[in-house]
Amino acid sequence: MAHVQFTRNLKRFFPDLEPVEIQSDTVSDLVRELDVRHPHLASYIVDDRGALRRHVNIFVNERMIQDRETLSDALSTDAKVFIVQALSGG
Template identity: 40%
Template sequence: MAQLFFTQQLARFTAVPEVSTDAGRLREGLDSAFALNPRLRGYVLDDQGALRPNVVIFIDGRRCLDTRRLDDPLQPDSKVYVLQALSGG
């Protein structure tokens, strides 16, 4: 099963579960996490359901390509990391 991990930066705002999912697509995997903590959705997704600009997702070491539909495929052994994208100097 694919594993979703949320970094501790998000934990400052709400509980961030580690999720095991058999989802075949990123959005389905995220929905599994949001089912455990609905407040998490607002920190990760905007009002249109797209990834917020200050959040980045890596799937098996590669950055998520589809930030609107979140349709990137997940493999049964995928590792998905959701974290805040930091900027500044």
């Protein structure tokens, strides 16, 4: 199962968000499962087409995913996934 961690700023909107283990074949599947467990979380990660939002990055085993449009990057059973929502502003 993939081990998923999140940036702390997402806890502001999802207070019960904690690291989790999820069985998924692709990053897209993982985001869908996260949305089932935490309704509306996907809207912070992907846009209405399912593409990664501009200020969000997903790392798998410390490497940024390659497919930001369909999130087709494969996940191994022992993948370490980190979802980062960048902060911006002045």
